[in-house]
Amino acid sequence: MPFKDIIGLSWGALMAYRMRSFLTALGISVGIAAVVLLTSIGEGVHRFVLAEFTQFGTNLLAVVPGKTATFGVSGAIVSTVRPLSLADGEALARIDGVVAVVPVVQGNALVEAQSKSRRAFVFGVGSAVPTVWRIKVTTGKFLPAEERGTARAFAVLGSKLTDELFGGTNPLGQRIRVGQERYRVIGVMERKGQFMGFDLDDAVYLPAERALELFNRESLMEIDLLYEPGASVDRLVTDIKRALVSRHGHEDFTIITQKQMLDVLGSILDVLTFAVAALGSISLLVGGVGVLTIMTIAVTERTSEIGLLRALGAERDQISKLFLTEAVVLAGAGGLGGLAAGVALGQILHALIPGLPVQMSWGYALAGEVLAIAVGLAAGVVPARRAAKLDPLEALRNE
Amino acid sequence: MIRLQAIERRFAVGDEAVYALNGVSLNVEKGEYLSIMGPSGSGKSTLLHIIGLLDRPTAGQYWLAGKDVTGLADEERAQIRREKIGFVFQLFHLVPRLTAAGNVELPLTLAGLPREEREERVREILAAYGLSARARHVPSQLSGGERQRVAIARATVTRPEILLADEPTGNLDRGSGREVTGIDRVFGHP
Structure with missing residues (x-):
């Protein structure tokens, strides 16, 4: 049938x-x-x-201090982790295929302006944030690229923090206080929303060098790298390892590729x-x-x-x-x-x-x-x- | 065409053996018309079921068209039923949800005939049995006589070599029994 x-x-x-x-x-x-x-x-x-996770781009690598590994001999060997420094970031920027580097240190601090004050995220970063993190500056400009040791007290505000502290008035050129330091506002970032619990709009962006002092830290928390779209990630990882090992003496850092993370x-x-x-x-x-x-x-x-x-x-x-x-x-x-x-x-x-x-x-x-x-x-x-x-x-x- | 030799059909009722058929031998030639008569419970239906390959004898042998079919497998018996045998049951045994045409078409569908040929044959046979106007009616909308005529049409639509009818008018009243005129025509006996 x-x-x-x-x-x-x-x-x-x-x-x-x-x-x-x-x-x-x-x-x-x-x-x-x-x-x-x-x-x-x-x-x-x-x-x-x-x-x-990909709003900041896809060709990203992050280097964080410390290395989790198990070795054959236990206890007797003292592990030493050298801080991840601004100089490390500069060294990484010179690697072939790396477009830009952002040193990152972050924390929370009281930000005061005129008669108002507000607790906000503080991102200590480099000048390449708009390129690496894909965040645009809507008013003014972002932090300038400066020689190590000469970072001026400039600040760029997130959009929400700007609204909270300055209302409708123009914040450019205004002075704010973050911790004990005074900064001059030179830019305002576009609205970006939240990421992993961080409100990127309720934040202030300071030079990484000054943020390290503010939080009394020796080491950066992270170095973000933007690489060329066609670059080999494996080759980059090898080059980064070689550069940092030659500076630190051994591998005391971890490289996280965005592909791994994704x-x-x-x-x-x-x-x-x-x-x-x-x-x-x-x-x-x-x-x-x-x-x-x-x-x-x-x-x-x-x-x-x-x-x-x-x-x-x-x-x-x-x-x-x-x-x-x-x-x-x-x-x-x-x-x-x-x-x-x-x-x-x-x-x-x-x-x-x-x-x-x-x-x-x-x-x-x-x-x-x-x-x-x-x-x-x-x-x-x-x-x-x-x-x-x-x-x-x-x-x-x-x- | 049909040859039975010492056919026995025994049923076990509790510990007792009951014989519906015991040593039945029979020859029916092609074209021959045979009526089997006897009182209720004499084994007429059982004999037809064995001839129609719906039941198996417990002893004896059965040849159909020269072939020993006594020990055939189920599927081979189904194939012979489909191709060679038409059966008119005492009860109507019509599928209640199918129309008269649908019921008559059933054996042709099982035989795998193309739709056009099936429809043509069903139309012809329903006309022959005076059921054209009832083609789209389901069994519950038909009279007893009409239902039995549909059952006869279904048994003959495949043009079987053997037609078995188990008391075809036995379940009808006198008037409806007379209505089943088709059965006489099929057997060639007015």
Whole structure:
């Protein structure tokens, strides 16, 4: 019997019990809608977080002081970590392929201006921040490049801090006090939002050299490097290691490439998305039990029909395929309904809560539909085998 | 065409063996018309079920068109039923959700005939049994006689070599029994 005839007979059987078929398919729909909706939120969060991390560009490397490693001899060897200095940053800037370098030291301090004061993030940085971190200056200019030991007391403010301290007045040329030092405001940064809990707009940018003094630190907290788009990251890492080892005597620093960071983050987010998909699949499983129940009832109810088909010459395999197709059609149709409902719910949710990142994942949607069909197949196997095993004469007597 | 030798059909009822058929031998040639008569419980239906390959004898041998079919596998028996045998059941055994045309079409669908050919044959046979106007009606919308005529049309639509009818009018009242005129035409006996 051709497959289209099997589909035709199965469809006819399903349509004979419209409401029952609809409710059974609805069970699968709810499961698929849950999978689609949850994975859409998971994928949205995934993209949102990755976008947060890549907003500063993708060709970035960070060097941080200290090295975590396990050595063969314990206890007796005293580990010495040399501070990461401004001179280290200058040395790294000379490496072939490095576009710009930003030394970073950060903390929190009271910022005073005129009669107002506010606690804000303090970023001690270099002049290349607009290039490396991709933050623009909207008013004035950013900190100038200056020789080591000659950094002037200039400050650049984040947009929120500017609003808080100066309201509507022009802050350029105004004096502010950060800790015990007085600084002259030479620029205001564009609005950038939050990143990993740091409000980049509620911050003041000072020369790294002066921030080190402010926080009484010897070492930078980080050196960020922007490299040329086509540059080999492996080669750069080797060159950075060689340059710093020659300066420090041994490897007492850690190099973090953005790719490493994004890979780890991506895999964590993938696990999270998969976990929410698995949660949604529980309801799909319940839908599958619904299909199994209905198909079992259908075989019992239609025993006489099965007997007739067998008496007319239908093979066991044909009977099995008929019931299996019914289960798959039920689950497949339910799955498609669930996909549509999941997408629609995602859109509605996004419209109601614009801040919630919702991103439809076609990969998961397709996997959901395949899963729905698989659930239909699995749920249909036992009833279909039962139907196929029926003795034609016994089944006919069932009427 | 049909040759039965010492056919026995024994059923176990508790510890007791009950014989529905015991040592039945029979020859039916091609084109021959045979009526089997006997009181209720004499084994008429059991004999038809064995001839129709719906049941297996517990002893004896059965040759169909010269071939020993006694020990055939289930699927081979299904193939013979599909290709060579038409069966009219005492009860209607129509699929309630299918129309008259759909019920008659069923064996042709199982045989894998193309849709156009199926529709043509169904149209012809429904017309022959005076059921053209009922083609789109489901069994619950048909009279007893019409249902049985649909059952006969279904048994004959595949043009089987053997047609078995198990009390085709037994489940009908006198008037409806007369309505089943097609059965006589099929067997060539007015």
